[in-house]
Amino acid sequence: SQKIEQNSEALNIQEGKTATLTCNYTNYSPAYLQWYRQDPGRGPVFLLLIRENEKEKRKERLKVTFDTTLKQSLFHITASQPADSATYLCAKAGGSQGNLIFGKGTKLSVKP
Amino acid sequence: GAVVSQHPSRVICKSGTSVKIECRSLDFQATTMFWYRQFPKQSLMLMATSNEGSKATYEQGVEKDKFLINHASLTLSTLTVTSAHPEDSSFYICSARESGRTGEKLFFGSGTQLSVL
Numbered sequence: 001s002q003k004i005e006q007n008s009e010a011l012n013i014q015e016g017k018t019a020t021l022t023c024n025y026t027n028y029s030p031a032y033l034q035w036y037r038q039d040p041g042r043g044p045v046f047l048l049l050i051r052e053n054e055k056e057k058r059k060e061r062l063k064v065t066f067d068t069t070l071k072q073s074l075f076h077i078t079a080s081q082p083a084d085s086a087t088y089l090c091a092k093a094g095g096s097q098g099n100l101i102f103g104k105g106t107k108l109s110v111k112p
Numbered sequence: 113g114a115v116v117s118q119h120p121s122r123v124i125c126k127s128g129t130s131v132k133i134e135c136r137s138l139d140f141q142a143t144t145m146f147w148y149r150q151f152p153k154q155s156l157m158l159m160a161t162s163n164e165g166s167k168a169t170y171e172q173g174v175e176k177d178k179f180l181i182n183h184a185s186l187t188l189s190t191l192t193v194t195s196a197h198p199e200d201s202s203f204y205i206c207s208a209r210e211s212g213r214t215g216e217k218l219f220f221g222s223g224t225q226l227s228v229l
Contacts, residue, residue, distance in 0.1 A: 009153075034217060043118070043205045043220030044156070089155070097161045097169070098209055099146045100218055104155045 002028040004092050006103035013080055014111055021075040021106045023090030033073045034100065035064055036089040044089055044102075048075075080110045114140045116208050118221025125196055126229055132192045133224045135206030141186040142208035146218065147179075150203040159204075162189040196228045 003026045013019050023033065032051045036044035050057045050066045050073065057064050063076040077084050087107045091100040115138040123131050135145055143164050148156040160181055161169040168181035178200075180192040189208075193200055203225050207218040 041203075041223065041225065043116075043207070043223045044218075045220070046217040049217060094158065095161070097144055097163075098218075099158050099161060100207075101158070102156045104153075 002026070002092075002101075004090060004101060004103045006090055006106050008106045009104070010107045010109065012109045012111065015081060017080055019077040019080045019084070019108055019110070021088050021090075021108065023073040023075070023103055025071050025073075025092060029068065030092045032093065033064075033066060034091045035073075035075050036091060036102075038087045038089055038105065040087075047088075077108075080108075082110045082112050084108060085110050114138075114208075114210060114219045116206065116219045116221045118206050118224060120224060121222060122225045122227075124227045124229065127197050128195055130192055130194045131196055131226060132190055133204055133206070133226075135189045135191070135208070135221050137187045137208045137219070140208075140210045142189075142210065143186060145183060145189040145206055145208045147181065147189075147191050148205045148207065150205060150223075156205060159191075193226065196226070198228045201226055201228045 005024045034049045035047045038044045048064045050064045061078045065074045087105040089105045090103040094101045117136045117138050119134045145162040147159045149159050150156045158171050159174045162181045162183040164183045164186050170176045183189040203223050205223040207220045
């Protein structure tokens, strides 16, 4: 079956360091992957979308990579801040009507 | 950016009562809206796809008679949890994509935390 996995349930880092989160997929080749941020008790907020023919995409302190050989996307936050603390979700396209299938997420905690 | 408004944000109700959750796209039209459910420390799981003017499509294992979905206009979808029981306690989130756009991001409501006593 097609799977999208975020194997790290939690990641703790020091302020100022780069946070790197991993999303792996198996048994399919997604046309794109998306990354969302979710704060406690809130809905997800879109961050970045990367297509299979794109190696890397950046937005301010955020960077996403897509490696079709490793079947993996990496999400980086440089110069991390305590305000970056949240759960980050990786998502792939679902059915024909346009829904998304999400990974379990990685809870990032940035300590001052 | 596009805004999806979801109401109420929190509901506490007695077992056996029905609860209605509203999801509105404020500045765009949404032919299709999606309803997700999220249990603590779990991923968002799609419950159903709501289509304006037609019947909703439910995912396997989701009871359509228990989770009633109405998408009466291009800006409003409602989810009614009928005869709620404690096992229905969860975080319900709606989402939408602008009509005519595919393969792009979804806009999410702020979610509804349902607690059934």
